[in-house]
Amino acid sequence: MANTGYDVVVDVDDDGDLGRTDLQDDLEFHNSTFTETTGPGRKPISSPGLPPPVTASSGGGGKRMLWTIDFYAQFFDVDTSAVLTRCWAALFPRANFLDVLEGNPDLYGPFWIATTVVLILFLGGTISDWMSRSKDVPFAYNFKLLSGAAGLIYGYTLFVPVALFAILRYFGSEAANLLECWALYGYANLIWVPVALISWSPIDILNWTFVAIGFGMSTSFLLRNLYPVLSATERQTSKILLIIVVALHFGLALTVKFLFFAHHSPLDPDKATPVDGGGD
Template sequence: MSGSGYDAVVDVDDEVSASGDLGHTDLQEDLEFHNSNFSETGARKGVPGGGGGGSSSSGLPLPATASSSSGGGGGGKRFLWTLSFYAQFFDVDTSSVLSRCWAALYPRANFLDVLEGNPDLYGPFWIATTVVLILFLGGTISDYLASAEGKTFAYDFKLLSGAAGLIYGYTFVVPVALYLALRYFGSESANLLECWALYGYGNLIWIPVALIAWSPIAILNWVFVGVGFGLSVAFLLRNLYPVLSATDRQTSKVLLILVLALHFGLAIAIKVLFFAHGSPAREADGSDGDANQNQGVSQMIF
């Protein structure tokens, strides 16, 4: 009789209960119905719908997965101009971030499976920020070591803005372009947050690479940049291939080549801009300096 608003009470005669014989009980005569007071008790104990503020009949709060719209006033909508809209993208604990970082460095399973349908922006943001700061510090130390003795050294804060533009732009703009391209070519499995998380955690390998940006050994710089490029691009392609293959064959090849080309461009930019020793850009500056110095010497002689 659930949902009818009545509860059933069975009265058993004293004679029958004393004898223990229930076989001769006439339920038709002894069955009585009474009006239920569920709504009243619900209102007193705080049952949802009874005005108790969203707690269960046992006095415990509702689970987090319960819909707030059914409680009559919570409102589950999030708008772009509210902090709650952006807070949901950072709703991740430390253990989850560490496990995702480990999965990015040592990929044994598809990274999208590791995300478990809950991609975050917390890890990508702080990984990108760490790479920016270390590239700036490494490039500054490298400039200091390469500067002439006795010459006043000045910090080049263009390295900081350049690192921020390069890393943040690649991490957050390229996934948007990739997502729009996938949606345009009919890939229903494309997800912007997953693309951001994939590129963000893929930058983790650049942290140890950036730590040796001050190294005066040119071949070591090239080796570390090459290793960083190889590991990060393998991570990207392994996890992007199922999404790229959702489009037609020719489109997936073109997108694959673009992903490779953009990532190769990132690696070259990191080497040229921040690894001063043995860098083509630094060598060009040095050659110009040597030419000016030789010209000054010749003017002094003649």
């Protein structure tokens, strides 16, 4: 019998007689080795905002709840080779960055890039502050530079993509993906690492040049990858959104310049409040 799951063995004697029909003695039932195969795996259906956060692709197939570590661990599921490839593609773009992500945007690279930028901005701003002081003025670390860098970089990288995603969804763009927006802005921050390393020069025009180069490269990277998503909205809306993206990024570049590499940072308490050099 086909596809019954059992093999039946019947003994027949030489005379062609089936002999006894005692099933317990003459019929042997064997477990079939037939195993049911399933069709090709299907990707779980997810909203365009986030990758599939509900089902686990491996390791038990249980649900990943919002309050569990596994839910957030999937956003950091990327190896070093992939992160380096994405960093290189952000600095020297040859293809659409969304194609480089291959449908697996991560938060690992954006988080560590933002953290590196914060630390280097603090270091570069401290060196710039030290070089602008007179030798007879005692120097002290200004940790307001560190908190200012953290608030600026983390805040910009976290909230601007969220606002952009919300606006795109409001205007009916189905191509908007929050995790991809975070990845784009996170990897776009990579250019500020070399800029911060060389922008503490006492020659102010050089600092302006380096910051302008960083602004130009990161803005072109964002526009190149955001334009297909923004163009999914109405033409007038997409133009306004492009202007907003450029304006916000220009504001970031100016803030970096004036807070960390201007030699007259508003975060420096000694320069914000002039010290009276007179007597008693």
